[in-house]
Amino acid sequence: MKLEILAQSPLFKNIPQGELAHLMNQVVCQERSYHSGEIIAYSDDACDNLYIVLEGSVRGDMIDFSGKTIKIEDMEAPSPVASAFLFGQHRKLPVNIVANKDVRILIIPRESVIQMFSLNKIFLENFLNMISTRAQFLSMKIRFLSFKTIREKIAQYLLELAGHDKDTVILNRSQQNLADLFGVARPSLARTLGEMDEEGIIEVNRKEVRILDRSRINLLLKR
Amino acid sequence: MKLEILAQSPLFKNIPQGELAHLMNQVVCQERSYHSGEIIAYSDDACDNLYIVLEGSVRGDMIDFSGKTIKIEDMEAPSPVASAFLFGQHRKLPVNIVANKDVRILIIPRESVIQMFSLNKIFLENFLNMISTRAQFLSMKIRFLSFKTIREKIAQYLLELAGHDKDTVILNRSQQNLADLFGVARPSLARTLGEMDEEGIIEVNRKEVRILDRSRINLLLKR
DNA sequence: TCGCAATTGTAACATATGTTACATTTTCCA
DNA sequence: TGGAAAATGTAACATATGTTACAATTGCGA
Numbered sequence: 001m002k003l004e005i006l007a008q009s010p011l012f013k014n015i016p017q018g019e020l021a022h023l024m025n026q027v028v029c030q031e032r033s034y035h036s037g038e039i040i041a042y043s044d045d046a047c048d049n050l051y052i053v054l055e056g057s058v059r060g061d062m063i064d065f066s067g068k069t070i071k072i073e074d075m076e077a078p079s080p081v082a083s084a085f086l087f088g089q090h091r092k093l094p095v096n097i098v099a100n101k102d103v104r105i106l107i108i109p110r111e112s113v114i115q116m117f118s119l120n121k122i123f124l125e126n127f128l129n130m131i132s133t134r135a136q137f138l139s140m141k142i143r144f145l146s147f148k149t150i151r152e153k154i155a156q157y158l159l160e161l162a163g164h165d166k167d168t169v170i171l172n173r174s175q176q177n178l179a180d181l182f183g184v185a186r187p188s189l190a191r192t193l194g195e196m197d198e199e200g201i202i203e204v205n206r207k208e209v210r211i212l213d214r215s216r217i218n219l220l221l222k223r
Numbered sequence: 224m225k226l227e228i229l230a231q232s233p234l235f236k237n238i239p240q241g242e243l244a245h246l247m248n249q250v251v252c253q254e255r256s257y258h259s260g261e262i263i264a265y266s267d268d269a270c271d272n273l274y275i276v277l278e279g280s281v282r283g284d285m286i287d288f289s290g291k292t293i294k295i296e297d298m299e300a301p302s303p304v305a306s307a308f309l310f311g312q313h314r315k316l317p318v319n320i321v322a323n324k325d326v327r328i329l330i331i332p333r334e335s336v337i338q339m340f341s342l343n344k345i346f347l348e349n350f351l352n353m354i355s356t357r358a359q360f361l362s363m364k365i366r367f368l369s370f371k372t373i374r375e376k377i378a379q380y381l382l383e384l385a386g387h388d389k390d391t392v393i394l395n396r397s398q399q400n401l402a403d404l405f406g407v408a409r410p411s412l413a414r415t416l417g418e419m420d421e422e423g424i425i426e427v428n429r430k431e432v433r434i435l436d437r438s439r440i441n442l443l444l445k446r
Numbered sequence: 447t448c449g450c451a452a453t454t455g456t457a458a459c460a461t462a463t464g465t466t467a468c469a470t471t472t473t474c475c476a
Numbered sequence: 477t478g479g480a481a482a483a484t485g486t487a488a489c490a491t492a493t494g495t496t497a498c499a500a501t502t503g504c505g506a
Contacts, residue, residue: 117347187456187457373463397482410464410484410485411463415462429472
């Protein structure tokens with residue numbers, strides 16, 4: 001097994017090589033290869049294993065009511081897959097896991113994962129951090145989706161980044177990325193930024209946004 | 224401390240009374256009371272403690288930038304609060320935690336929680352189950368919110384109600400109520416239902432909706 | 447440094463939904 | 477049973493956002 005690859009994964013970070021080797025020796029797990037297009041795990045399968053992509057990339061395909069598949073998410077090596085479905089009430093995969101290219105996957109049964117929790121505290125904290133971070137990300141996304149207009153979403157986002165004192169913000173995401181977070185089209189986001197600039201509410205310069213009129217931004221968030 | 228109350232909490236279920244007593248004796252934690260309206264923890268506070276409501280109920284208040292508070296969620300005894308913010312990248316509360324009535328709260332520092340993980344496997348699994356379940360719930364909610372058009376929302380809603388065999392559903396909410404759930408205006412919902420009726424996809428009769436053309440409904444969910 | 451790829455800015459046009467207002471039908475209770 | 481309130485159906489118009497296409501700019505690797 002390639003421990004160096006594993007060590008890159010957020011699940012195993014901060015674990016010294018030696019300990020990592022020791023840890024992996026003590027539990028049952030297997031490594032498997034899949035060819036491009038192969039289905040690694042099926043939607044609605046009981047989710048009894050933790051999958052970690054060692055090489056290549058996989059995607060989650062959702063099957064809609066008519067039987068067509070839709071790509072939901074890509075996951076690149078070296079990252080774990082569907083870790084939020086190993087525990088919890090609904091231990092079923094919501095998607096088919098499909099190999100994007102030829103891939104190598106490390107498969108760790110849930111029992112082994114639980115063992116690893118008691119064997120290594122850092123691993124446990126990494127795991128907790130991962131699913132917590134995911135839950136936090138999802139909360140944030142829901143909050144943005146619940147703002148109706150693009151202006152509101154921008155206002156919320158800017159004020160969150162700027163805090164109460166600063167008035168210049170450097171956006172840390174691309175416009176496309178931000179548009180995805182907001183659930184809107186990229187040109188629509190750009191247009192709205194432009195309009196708010198013209199109206200003197202903000203001043204936009206690529207990734208640098210300066211808040212000119214806080215009161216009018218606050219006004220946008222009244223509901 | 225009222226172990227009987229604690230035992231009711233999802234975090235401590237399946238732990239025999241004796242073990243629970245033993246567990247709680249080994250770690251540092253405190254119990255505090257708050258009066259109705261008191262703020263138990265502040266938004267943006269570093270989230271270093273697990274709060275468990277022993278008696279009474281608390282709510283999460285979000286403060287928007289104009290200073291107005293919005294109630295986000297109620298949490299009744301005996302349930303943990305903000306457990307998704309004890310770990311993860313963003314260890315800050317997103318809300319003020321406010322006492323709804325007089326309450327008693329058990330406060331367990333993060334370090335103690337981590338200790339408890341190694342002391343008791345069931346506790347660890349309960350905790351994992353809790354945040355995983357939350358992440359799963361949020362995923363589902365996002366899926367629903369991310370349907371853009373009213374037609375898609377209707378399609379999703381009808382198919383969920385009808386299942387795979389039935390083709391007539393009785394709506395259990397008023398149009399206004401449904402419109403709120405979808406986050407759209409009531410006349411818009413009525414119009415779209417009317418259009419889908421005219422097109423022969425469904426047959427609408429007040430609260431009774433019959434699915435006429437399943438294939439075209441499925442088509443709506445393609446993305 | 448050149449050149450390609452990613453990012454950002456912008457415009458014209460299409461479309462879905464919101465808004466407002468009112469008519470019609472149902473519900474329900476005095 | 478009558479009559480008012482709630483729920484539903486419909487229409488005309490306003491508006492926000494999506495779509496598509498392309499130009500301008502930036503960044504990055506060969």
